[in-house]
Amino acid sequence: MAEDLKIITSIDKEEQYLSLIPQITGLLYGEEDLVANLANVTAALKEQFKWFWVGFYLVKNGELVLGPFQGPVACTRIAKGRGVCGASWAQAKTLVVPDVEEFPGHIACSSLSRSEVVVPIFHNNEVVAVLDVDSEELAQFDETDAKYLEQIVALVKF
Numbered sequence: 026m027a028e029d030l031k032i033i034t035s036i037d038k039e040e041q042y043l044s045l046i047p048q049i050t051g052l053l054y055g056e057e058d059l060v061a062n063l064a065n066v067t068a069a070l071k072e073q074f075k076w077f078w079v080g081f082y083l084v085k086n087g088e089l090v091l092g093p094f095q096g097p098v099a100c101t102r103i104a105k106g107r108g109v110c111g112a113s114w115a116q117a118k119t120l121v122v123p124d125v126e127e128f129p130g131h132i133a134c135s136s137l138s139r140s141e142v143v144v145p146i147f148h149n150n151e152v153v154a155v156l157d158v159d160s161e162e163l164a165q166f167d168e169t170d171a172k173y174l175e176q177i178v179a180l181v182k183f
Contacts, residue, residue, distance in 0.1 A: 032073055042173035045073050046180075053180055062181050063154075064093040070158070070177070071095035077138060078159040082110050084152060089114060092154065100134040108132035113143035114152050119171045123164040135159070142166040144174045148183040 030052075033044040052065045063081045071079045080094025082103060089103040089110055100108075106115040108131055113120045122141045125131045138159040146154040156178050160166065 030069060030072060038169050039173070041073055042169070042176075045069060046173065046176060049177055050180055053182075057182075059181070059183065060093060066156075066177065066181060067093050067095045076158050076165070077161045078135070078157070080157055081146075081154050082157060083154045084114065089155065096159070097135055097137075100132055103132065109141050109143045110155050110157050113145050113155050117145055117147075117152050119144045119175060121166050121168070121171055123166070125159075137161050139163045140165045142170050142174060144171070144178050146178045146181065146183065153183050 030048055031044065033041050035041055049066060049069050052069060053062050056062055067079045067081065070076065078094065078096030078099065080096065080099060081092035082089035083092045088105065091099055091101045103111045105111050109120055109122050109125065109128055110132075120143050122128045125133075125138055125141050138161065140160045140163050142158045144156040145152045146156065156174060158166065158170075158174070
């Protein structure tokens with residue numbers, strides 16, 4: 026149950042992920058609806074880390090289309106290879122961007138976003154979606170975030 030989500034306020038990011046992953050596993054257990062699961066993952070991540078924006082973009086008809094998210098209004102559609110999300114999709118790899126202003130072709134859905142991490146989600150060896158996380162702080166994300174966010178998205182069944 027959502028009200029059972031235990032938020033860890035430890036300074037250690039890894040401890041926070043290690044506490045959150047089993048809780049997300051529990052939220053997803055037995056639920057087959059993709060939208061419900063994506064919504065709960067975004068809510069759990071936003072609640073735990075208080076990031077500026079957390080959400081999913083789903084591959085539909087050759088472009089990324091906005092899915093469940095937490096945060097301010099977002100870009101609705103993103104072309105393959107465009108911005109950090111489109112680049113992550115095209116390259117089929119996680120991208121950690123310490124300063125979005127330095128990323129070629131960055132899409133500024135919000136001028137408040139300063140750093141970003143985008144994790145591709147695979148089904149049958151194809152990228153079917155990406156998890157996009159933005160922060161108002163520079164260099165908010167690192168390889169620890171990449172590692173654990175990859176584990177979290179692997180929990181979602183497409």
